[in-house]
Amino acid sequence: MSATPSPETILEVDKLITSFETDGGLLRAVDQVSFTVPARRTVGIVGESGCGKSVTAMSIVRLLPQPAGKILGGRIMFKGRDLTTATENEMHAIRGGDIGVIFQEPMAALNPVHRIGRQVAEVFSLHKDMSKKDAWDAAIEMLAHVRIPAPEKRMMDYPHHLSGGMRQRVVIAIALACKPSLVIADEPTTALDVTVQAQILDLMERLQQETGMSTILITHDLGVIAESCDEVVVMYAGRVVERAPVRELFSNPLHAYTRGLLDSIPTLETPSKSLLRTIPGMVASLGQHVHGCRFCQRMGRRTTVTRERPKFIEAAPGHWVEACPECTSVAR
Template sequence: MSDPLLQVHDLITAFDTDGGLVRAVDHVSFEVPRGKTVGIVGESGCGKSVTAMSIIRLLPQPMGKILHGEVNFKGRNLLKATDAEMRKVRGGEIGVIFQEPMTALNPVHRIGKQLSECFILHKKMSKKDAWHASIEMLKLVRIPAPEHRISDYPHQLSGGMRQRIVIAMALACRPDLVIADEPTTALDVTVQAQILDLMKQLQAEMGMSVVLITHDLGVIAETCDEVVVMYGGRVVEKAPVRELFERPLHAYTRGLLASIPTLATPRKSILPTIPGMVAGLLDLVPGCRFCQRMGREGAVLRERPAFEEVSPGHWAETCPNCFEEPK
């Protein structure tokens, strides 16, 4: 097997707050194989987006700090790269599809100007060539009448079309890796399916790897090869997607899966929910954070559970209260 395209090893990211330095990402490790899609799933506040922003070093400054770890991309540690080197990597080698397309696009500039910047900055094209390349990218992401749409402002486009523009910007320089942070948020189900199908087609055509951040396990099942489940800033389970859905080992993963309706779910029935909420960053315990949510006490809250490979490729936190041995 070839080396993974991206290796995140023992990453710790923290923020300066009035209450002191708090960890939002706590010893996170995972890999992204070449040409594959890795999904990161979990509730809001579990550290998914902060992990992604740490990879490309776009944390809010001066509060955000990467305290420890390595982010090896194509064999080099991005955490040791200079700011100038990172500007070449972002957009050129790593594309980013941000969570909300309306805030990712500048409302006072036309679509063509924003998309052309990718080619001018990273490919050193002339303005004329960049404009034509931008039209070709709009065709690639299935925007109708791209010669006309390229002169529109973001507010003149629907949510689905704005999302396609953001995807076009992320893929403009044909990056090796795309980080998609909830690319279908706020889109209706039909448009969501179109966007996911488009991303799969473009991935197949371009051979890129994808890190897909989402709340939706249905999206994970449909699009991903491997899954990383995060809770409380930590990875509590990771496995190939089919393995995870067939044999979830951690209680948090089982809770997430139980909350999804299936064809066998009776109509108008109440779906199971996970009680409680994710603790705030200042309140997180050093031990098992899901036990904290469940109101358990004792040593489980003081000592962090081991993160072990239970079967080939299937890892989980082995908290005695949350971990279930495979049968």
């Protein structure tokens, strides 16, 4: 497609398998997921609840619920080293250091009994070995960086003093404090109003331009994907069903699930009260594991479900799709 040279890769997730031990047996929440994150780019992961998008992200920074969650296979290459084999101490240094994490609920990510200042300064003293005074000053600078007005005053506030949007700015400040090369944002704006969401997405875009970081943006909102991402990974039932540059994905979706998602959202252009296209059924339960195509399982197509898993093929340059004969046109 485009002739721009492919930029260096910051992160490569290769055939990642993450499972949870439950009373009902081993659940494969992430089933051989592969994608790459180029430097200075935003990769969006989209899918419905339970599709494994958050588990994929939390596998990267190893914040899986313990002891149930386990990485059972695959590699996570971050700047040339495999995070799946890193020790817990090494992961400690990487989390909040070279990989920042932003969660959906800023109130849950911040400690309610500590002042904002202490929580931001802590990152600097932990990761940069700064003195108390230096860390405090660096924290003020960081709050100003994420456009929090009167940062010196806000340092003395507790999280509940701030609005949802301001809290999320604090979480972003903490995530970006050590100038990470990769930021993982798990539904960072889902809990916010649209007007505040626009502010936060705008802020993240500007910070990315300033610092050159890469971002993994997890969301269920295709509008957010369209506006903020360079590349998109579409997940369904623990698998990547399609992966493409953002414009290519929206103009030429190849997998039936991607098309179903795109068709089911009302836009300002859809005629009022017209019936929306729907995807029948609901996201497959991970307990009902099948080898074949999981979307065919949802659609009740027996034949393809029992066969082997569809191959993940590059249908066009940079455009990958799980090639099921029923779900994609390219597979025929």
